[in-house]
Amino acid sequence: MASISAKPQLFKILGSNPSRSAGARRPASIRCSTSQPPRPRRYRITLLPGDGIGPEVVSVAKDVLSVAGALEGIEFSYSELLMGGAAIDTVGVPLPEETLAKAKESDAVLLGAIGGYKWDGNAKPLKPETGLLQLRAGLGVFANLRPASVLPQLVDSSTLKKEVAEGVDLMVIRELTGGIYFGEPRGFGTNDAGVDIGFNTEVYSALEIDRIARVAFEVARKRRCKLCSVDKANVLEASMLWRKRVNEISSEFPDVQLSHMYVDNAAMQLIRDPRQFDTMVTNNIFGDILSDEASMLTGSIGMLPSASVSGSGPGLFEPIHGSAPDIAGQDKANPLATVLSVAMLLRYGLGEENAARRIEDAVIETLNKGFRTGDIHSSGMVLVGCKRMGEEVLKSVDSQKPVAALG
Numbered sequence: 001m002a003s004i005s006a007k008p009q010l011f012k013i014l015g016s017n018p019s020r021s022a023g024a025r026r027p028a029s030i031r032c033s034t035s036q037p038p039r040p041r042r043y044r045i046t047l048l049p050g051d052g053i054g055p056e057v058v059s060v061a062k063d064v065l066s067v068a069g070a071l072e073g074i075e076f077s078y079s080e081l082l083m084g085g086a087a088i089d090t091v092g093v094p095l096p097e098e099t100l101a102k103a104k105e106s107d108a109v110l111l112g113a114i115g116g117y118k119w120d121g122n123a124k125p126l127k128p129e130t131g132l133l134q135l136r137a138g139l140g141v142f143a144n145l146r147p148a149s150v151l152p153q154l155v156d157s158s159t160l161k162k163e164v165a166e167g168v169d170l171m172v173i174r175e176l177t178g179g180i181y182f183g184e185p186r187g188f189g190t191n192d193a194g195v196d197i198g199f200n201t202e203v204y205s206a207l208e209i210d211r212i213a214r215v216a217f218e219v220a221r222k223r224r225c226k227l228c229s230v231d232k233a234n235v236l237e238a239s240m241l242w243r244k245r246v247n248e249i250s251s252e253f254p255d256v257q258l259s260h261m262y263v264d265n266a267a268m269q270l271i272r273d274p275r276q277f278d279t280m281v282t283n284n285i286f287g288d289i290l291s292d293e294a295s296m297l298t299g300s301i302g303m304l305p306s307a308s309v310s311g312s313g314p315g316l317f318e319p320i321h322g323s324a325p326d327i328a329g330q331d332k333a334n335p336l337a338t339v340l341s342v343a344m345l346l347r348y349g350l351g352e353e354n355a356a357r358r359i360e361d362a363v364i365e366t367l368n369k370g371f372r373t374g375d376i377h378s379s380g381m382v383l384v385g386c387k388r389m390g391e392e393v394l395k396s397v398d399s400q401k402p403v404a405a406l407g
């Protein structure tokens with residue numbers, strides 16, 4: 001099925017600011033302008049459930065996407081494809097050619113998670129994680145947006161004191177297709193003394209830094225105009241170039257206040273005083289680590305969504321967590337990170353702000369009703385599993401009136 005939507009360009013993708021547009025609905029002039037029902041918008045979604053809790057959370061998120069979309073006159077067609085350990089077991093590689101080809105043809109890609117104990121000992125080309133890196137590189141999605149907001153409903157789930165955690169609203173922009181996860185040379189060998197070594201290389205080109213810096217400045221501009229670039233420029237040459245280029249690009253954004261911080265300090269400051277941060281930009285590995293750390297400000301890694309975009313072609317949307325093999329298959333996973341990832345898919349991938357907001361509103365309503373999975377549970381709340389949490393979110397989406405009917 002062909003999509004009738006134009007692919008949003010990056011400037012348009014970044015033009016929407018979820019934290020600033022709370023409660024926003026389509027303007028009345030658009031809502032009531034025609035007596036004919038609008039033609040449904042149709043999008044092709046690639047689903048990559050993956051491994052562990054991936055299929056559990058993707059199943060919930062898919063249902064939420066379909067229902068929220070239907071309320072906004074959007075139709076989806078889904079192609080479910082193999083990825084990660086599931087693909088290794090079935091066809092022998094972690095990212096089958098067909099999966100990447102179909103993903104590229106679609107309007108957006110939703111990934112659950114990949115990996116697990118079963119494949120931990122595999123050689124690098126046959127690791128699920130290698131497939132994930134190939135997917136990100138294959139789609140060219142270099143800009144990974146990882147928002148972390150402490151919701152008032154979950155402030156007591158944070159391991160930090162309430163007075164430290166409350167009000168946190170930050171966005172980590174992680175460079176996703178460069179740096180040490182991709183750098184050459186890498187491998188195993190022996191040193192001059194004949195001792196085994198393993199090595200990787202952190203490489204960044206000025207072009208890679210410039211493009212992620214521009215995305216970060218644009219995002220910061222739509223938020224509180226504060227950007228903190230995180231690096232290790234006191235030690236690493238790649239970080240020295242990073243800092244130089246970010247300073248250079250900052251001249252294009254004089255309205256954005258830029259600061260720099262070493263990554264070790266940033267890790268500490270995130271716990272000491274997280275509200276000092278608004279938008280953070282950093283390299284692949286530091287962003288991976290700092291966003292997991294930021295997730296605990298919000299109560300659980302099970303709450304954090306992400307969007308990976310390039311400005312052309314389909315975006316990749318996934319929770320920031322992994323396949324959680326320790327709880328897989330037990331209906332214990334929190335599906336909200338994936339549900340919020342489909343909200344990001346609608347907003348940043350398809351430009352469907354109203355449907356995105358419906359989903360975010362439904363998540364808030366579900367939390368307001370007291371439903372909690374184990375990772376965010378606290379006394380007095382209703383403990384539910386992954387499926388039930390999904391059903392409750394669906395009820396909240398369903399209970400919303402179509403936008404066309406809103407006064």
Ligand SMILES: NC(=O)C1=CN([C@@H]2O[C@H](COP(=O)(O)OP(=O)(O)OC[C@H]3O[C@@H](n4cnc5c(N)ncnc54)[C@H](O)[C@@H]3O)[C@@H](O)[C@H]2O)C=CC1
Binds near residue numbers: 116129303318324337
């Ligand atoms: N994007 C991806 O697909 C990623 C895959 N991985 C892979 O996942 C596997 C497990 O990695 P870990 O380091 O254990 O990280 P993880 O994120 O899978 O789990 C860390 C901890 O958080 C919990 N957790 C994670 N997601 C949760 C959710 N939705 N609800 C409730 N609890 C949740 C887990 O139970 C576990 O205790 C590995 O094979 C790793 O390589 C890790 C990170 C990202």
Ligand SMILES: CC(C)CC(=O)C(=O)O
Binds near residue numbers: 320
């Ligand atoms: C395979 C890893 C790079 C995945 C991960 O930890 C992440 O993207 O957050």
Ligand SMILES: [Mg+2]
Binds near residue numbers: 288289292320
């Ligand atoms: Mg990670």
